Amino acid sequence: xxxxxxxxxxxxxxxxxxxxxxxxxxxxxxxxxxxxxxxxxxxxxxxxxxxxxxxxxxxxxxxxxxxxxxxxxxxxxxxxxxxxxxxxxxxxxxxxxxxxxxxxxxxxxxxxxxxxxxxxxxxxxxxxxxxxxxxxxxxxxxxxxxxxxxxxxxxxxxxxxxxxxxxxxxxxxxxxxxxxxxxxxxxxxxxxxxxxxxxxxxxxxxxxxxxxxxxxxxxxxxxxxxxxxxxxxxxxxxxxxxxxxxxxxxxxxxxxxxxxxxxxxxxxxxxxxxxxxxxxxxxxxxxxxxxxxxxxxxxxxxxxxxxxxxxxxxxxxxxxxxxxxxxxxxxxxxxxxxxxxxxxxxxxxxxxxxxxxxxxxxxxxxxxxxxxxxxxxxxxxxxxxxxxxxxxxxxxxxxxxxxxxxxxxxxxxxxxxxxxxxxxxxxxxxxxxxxxxxxxxxxxxxxxxxxxx
Amino acid sequence: xxxxxxxxxxxxxxxxxxxxxxxxxxxxxxxxxxxxxxxxxxxxxxxxxxxxxxxxxxxxxxxxxxxxxxxxxxxxxxxxxxxxxxxxxxxxxxxxxxxxxxxxxxxxxxxxxxxxxxxxxxx
Numbered sequence: 001x002x003x004x005x006x007x008x009x010x011x012x013x014x015x016x017x018x019x020x021x022x023x024x025x026x027x028x029x030x031x032x033x034x035x036x037x038x039x040x041x042x043x044x045x046x047x048x049x050x051x052x053x054x055x056x057x058x059x060x061x062x063x064x065x066x067x068x069x070x071x072x073x074x075x076x077x078x079x080x081x082x083x084x085x086x087x088x089x090x091x092x093x094x095x096x097x098x099x100x101x102x103x104x105x106x107x108x109x110x111x112x113x114x115x116x117x118x119x120x121x122x123x124x125x126x127x128x129x130x131x132x133x134x135x136x137x138x139x140x141x142x143x144x145x146x147x148x149x150x151x152x153x154x155x156x157x158x159x160x161x162x163x164x165x166x167x168x169x170x171x172x173x174x175x176x177x178x179x180x181x182x183x184x185x186x187x188x189x190x191x192x193x194x195x196x197x198x199x200x201x202x203x204x205x206x207x208x209x210x211x212x213x214x215x216x217x218x219x220x221x222x223x224x225x226x227x228x229x230x231x232x233x234x235x236x237x238x239x240x241x242x243x244x245x246x247x248x249x250x251x252x253x254x255x256x257x258x259x260x261x262x263x264x265x266x267x268x269x270x271x272x273x274x275x276x277x278x279x280x281x282x283x284x285x286x287x288x289x290x291x292x293x294x295x296x297x298x299x300x301x302x303x304x305x306x307x308x309x310x311x312x313x314x315x316x317x318x319x320x321x322x323x324x325x326x327x328x329x330x331x332x333x334x335x336x337x338x339x340x341x342x343x344x345x346x347x348x349x350x351x352x353x354x355x356x357x358x359x360x361x362x363x364x365x366x367x368x369x370x371x372x373x374x375x376x377x378x379x380x381x382x383x384x385x386x387x388x389x390x391x392x393x394x395x396x397x398x399x400x401x402x403x404x405x406x407x408x409x410x411x412x413x414x415x416x417x418x419x420x421x422x423x424x425x426x427x428x429x430x431x432x433x434x435x436x437x438x439x440x441x442x443x444x445x446x447x448x449x450x451x452x453x
Numbered sequence: 454x455x456x457x458x459x460x461x462x463x464x465x466x467x468x469x470x471x472x473x474x475x476x477x478x479x480x481x482x483x484x485x486x487x488x489x490x491x492x493x494x495x496x497x498x499x500x501x502x503x504x505x506x507x508x509x510x511x512x513x514x515x516x517x518x519x520x521x522x523x524x525x526x527x528x529x530x531x532x533x534x535x536x537x538x539x540x541x542x543x544x545x546x547x548x549x550x551x552x553x554x555x556x557x558x559x560x561x562x563x564x565x566x567x568x569x570x571x572x573x574x575x576x
Contacts, residue, residue: 074474080464081471085563092562116564 002027008062009055016051016059023048039063041071089117090218097226101233103127107138110198110223115141117219118184118212120200126152127188127196127227135196138227144180144201151177151185152197159194161186161217163208167201181205186216188224195224249319249393251312254334267333267393269383274332274395275343275421276380276403277316279307279350279373280325282412287369299369300324302361306353314346319394325407329395332382340377340424347373347415348451370412376403377420405439406448415451422449454574455501457484459492459518460536461510465559469505472563473570481574489513496522496531503532503573505566506553508543516544516551523552532573536561 005027009016017028019036026047037056038045046067049056093113100106107125115123124143126135135147145152150172155162164170165182173180185199198220200208239259246255258267281287281303288296304326308318311328315336319327328346331339350373358368378399384391402418410416422431430452436445456476458469466485473483484499486492490512496504504522508515515535522528535556537543548556557566570576 074471077467077471078474081468081563084468084560088560088562091560 005059005062008059012055012058016049016055018059018063019048019050021045021047039067041067086117086215089113090215090222093219093222097222100226101230103227103230103234104138106223106226106230108140110219110226111139111141114198114200114216114219117215118200118208119202119206120184121203122180122201123199125188125196125198125223129195129231131193138196144183144199145177145185149174149177151183152199155185155187155197155199156194159187159189161213161220163210163213165205165207179203182208184208184212184216186213186220188220188227190224190228195227198223250317250333251315254315254317258333267384269381269385271379271381272332272335273339273378274380274382274399275330275339275375275377275424276395276400277311277328277330277343277347277373277375278325278403278407279328279347279371280323280407282370282372284324284369287367291367295366299366302357303354303369303371306357307350310349310353311346314342314349316342316346317393320392327400327404329382331377332380332395333393340375340421341428343375343377344415344417344421344425344428344451347375351413351415351453372407372410372412373415374403374406374408374410374417375415375421376406376418377424378402401441402439402446405441408440409434409437409448410450417449417451419447419449422447454480455482455484455499455503456570456574457486457492457495457499457501457504457506459486459489459504459510459515460507461487462507463487465507468563469561469566472561472566475567476570476574476576479576481570481576489515489518492518493521496528497526500528501531503534503570505534505536505557508535508537508556516547519548519553520551534569 005018009028015028017030018026020026028051035053035056036048036050037060039047039049039060041064047063049059049063093109096109097106100109107127111123111125122142122144124141124145125138126145126147127138128135135152137143151170154172163184167173167180167183168178180201181203182205183199183201185197187194188196188198198216200216243255243259246258250258291299304321307326311318315330317329317332319329330336330343330346336342350371354371361368376399380395380397380399382395384393385396386392406416406418417431431449432452434448434450437448439446456473458466460466460469466487470483470485473481477483484495484501486495489510492504492506493513495501506515506518519533519535522531522533529552532554535548535553536559537556538559543556555569557569
């Protein structure tokens with residue numbers, strides 16, 4: 001630039017000095033001349049030219065033109081940088097959102113990026129899991145609007161983004177929202193529904209523009225998709241945790257069935273026909289007095305493990321371990337016409353499995369043991385029973401009590417069943433009548449049967 | 454104080470210049486170079502405090518410029534930030550070997566770039 005000016009000054013044959021706006025000499029000599037002419041662009045003085053009027057006028061004109069061009073270039077560059085910044089931030093948000101799997105983290109990331117792109121003193125996301133469910137905030141920032149805001153209801157209902165640059169004058173503004181001057185909001189839309197909204201507001205009244213609205217809509221779209229993903233993955237995780245928990249006491253296929261049909265909340269108490277199996281170790285009290293604690297635990301673990309496998313194979317539900325006793329249900333939670341047969345198969349399978357286990361224990365120089373099994377069927381209430389902190393799927397009622405009494409009548413290696421079981425299995429020829437017996441806690445006597453090996 | 458912006462793409466030079474424009478008001482001079490050789494020459498004569506240096510450039514690439522500045526010219530006090538395109542495999546080891554102070558990816562985050570410049574210049 002300087003050589004051009006220099007050439008021009010020489011051509012004009014004048015003594016010219018150029019100063020910046022603050023009076024600092026940039027070119028020529030301070031003694032150039034008495035008259036100073038301003039170089040200005042859009043009424044702003046950028047510098048001074050002094051010297052002969054004619055020469056100075058040409059220089060002023062040239063410098064003014066160059067300065068205007070430079071300003072134009074800068075304005076354009078500024079605008080391009082602004083767009084570049086937007087693209088960068090939107091890209092960054094996509095990357096961030098792809099990496100988070102928690103809805104609250106999604107909300108937080110979206111709000112932070114929104115505030116980098118759009119001015120505002122407040123920013124908030126309200127989200128609802130179901131169309132008529134309650135709205136809850138996602139992410140923490142000064143939330144502009146509460147769930148009960150009329151403006152929120154209107155955006156959710158219309159499903160369209162909106163700018164209000166004089167919010168206090170808007171018919172929907174509530175008294176507690178009076179500090180908000182301008183407001184911009186976009187719904188979070190998924191394919192099926194409006195799951196919430198993102199809102200920015202400014203107490204200083206900075207006006208929002210159509211460009212802001214476009215940005216917020218872009219952010220809202222990304223956020224809605226990310227929230228949906230986060231929730232889907234949480235549900236998947238929850239299901240898996242539930243399935244793992246259920247597998248501890250249900251055959252795996254039943255656990256899958258329950259989880260896929262809506263989870264354990266379905267297991268509320270119902271009265272249904274079931275078969276109850278009780279099995280316990282004969283002479284366990286005496287045995288345990290003679291054994292080391294560690295050996296007792298090992299014995300019980302081996303016993304429970306072997307028996308659980310048989311119960312699951314026969315479609316049974318492991319209800320609980322009580323000391324040395326196992327309680328299992330058949331025909332629950334999923335009712336089954338084969339419940340009594342399954343229970344009988346399980347009982348016989350358990351006696352066989354125990355023989356195998358005992359063989360192995362003898363080989364390891366460990367003490368063998370025997371179990372008695374009792375079976376009874378009838379109506380019982382089954383479901384999740386307990387407190388909010390501790391819930392257990394179980395059965396209660398007389399059917400359960402009778403089965404518990406029957407097991408006490410069973411000697412080692414024996415399976416004792418009730419009349420009801422025998423009647424349920426008319427084709428099974430292996431029952432031997434043991435006559436009528438008294439059962440503790442019952443007024444009338446009961447016919448019982450043992451099962452032949 | 455001086456910052457040198459080196460990139461063969463005019464748009465990127467302009468964007469970085471624009472990003473750092475506010476610093477001009479605080480007395481920082483912004484210099485530009487369009488290739489590695491020009492960059493090296495400018496660094497030798499001007500000794501800028503900070504250089505934003507593109508890696509992929511004609512004539513001399515960013516690694517070579519950095520190597521020359523830090524190891525041949527011994528201008529270790531010149532803070533060099535290498536700029537590398539996202540998705541482009543960046544050789545961190547090479548960056549370390551040639552003594553680069555930092556590397557940033559393009560598209561760059563204007564806020565981060567400005568903050569880095571302020572930090573290095575102590576503004």
